[in-house]
Amino acid sequence: MLSPTEPEPACHVDFETDDLTADEAAYRDFQDGLEDDLAPLAQHHADAHSFYVLFDRSATWGHPGMPQFLAVHVKRHEGTLTFEQAPLPLTAMAQSWLIHRGCPPDAIGLDPEMGPQPADEITRSLERRLAGDGDHFAMGYSYTCDDPDDMVTVVALRAQNERAPSPFRVVVEETDTDAWTYTLREGGFDTADEALQWCEDRLDAEAGPLPAVRPATAASRPTGVAKAPVPRPPGRTR
Incomplete structure (x- = not known):
């Protein structure tokens, strides 16, 4: 994240807890x-x-x-x-x-x-939406590859609204280590298996373009918790 080649020295994070007390188990959990x-x-x-x-x-x-x-x-x-x-x-x-x-x-x-910085307005717009509406989706799977030749993160999400168009989404972040920028893109899928298969293919550098998210319709506006299962991760070992 901080450098595409050499990690910088660790930055100190001050949690401002020196004057606070907690039960022993809670403080140990915090420190660990x-x-x-x-x-x-x-x-x-x-x-x-x-x-x-x-x-x-x-x-x-x-x-x-x-x-x-x-x-x-x-x-x-x-x-x-x-x-x-x-x-x-x-x-x-x-x-x-x-x-x-x-x-x-x-x-x-x-x-x-x-x-790195966002490479374009599409990335910035999608980040704003994820930050503001992130509770509309449940994360089912993610994988981060920090290989400098292909720095990529894939995330499979499930819409909390059971009537949402493209109820399964994939968000993919790709970093250009030469320009030190990144792009963020979103695709829509009808099933968890399709979303997870695209993630697996992308990690193997074999994926095609992300399918577009279908636009919302009047029938998709009512909210509700999806009954479909949370996606299960593919059997990746690398």
């Missing part, structure tokens, strides 16, 4: 869950709450395909702390997770010095 090899991409502090989008450098050495971003929400109350965290494959998804926990949308913008 937040490694030293984290870099802050965005953060916002307001009263008793702190919100962070972090890049986890250690993910590249973990299980293949792991998400490389961490959303963290720290809450303080009368000298005690509680926290929530979620590993997520895209920064826009981390922003969405924080926004839906009370972070102002305009307060969690990414530091432009800390990573």
Whole structure:
């Protein structure tokens, strides 16, 4: 994320917990869950709450395909702390997770010095939609490949609205390590198997173009939780 070739020294993340107390198990979970090899991409502090989008450098050495971003929400109350965290494959998804926990949308913008920049307006527009409407979809599968020759992240999503057009979506982020920019694109699928197959083909550099998302119709506007199962990841081992 920070460099296409050489990782920079770790950036210190101050969670401002020195004067806070927590029960022993909660504090141990907090310390164990937040490694030293984290870099802050965005953060916002307001009263008793702190919100962070972090890049986890250690993910590249973990299980293949792991998400490389961490959303963290720290809450303080009368000298005690509680926290929530979620590993997520895209920064826009981390922003969405924080926004839906009370972070102002305009307060969690990414530091432009800390990573590649969007390559075009399509990317910026899709990121804004993912950050604002991320709760409209459930993530079923993601895979991040940080090979400098093909840096790509694929994410399979399921619409929470059972009548949504293209109820299964794939979002793919591709990074140009020469220009140090990235593109984000979305495709629509009728079934989980089709979405997952496209992800698998893209990771093997064999995918065709993403199919367009079908436009919404009047019949698709009512909301409801989808009854279709969350997509299961393909059997990838690399």
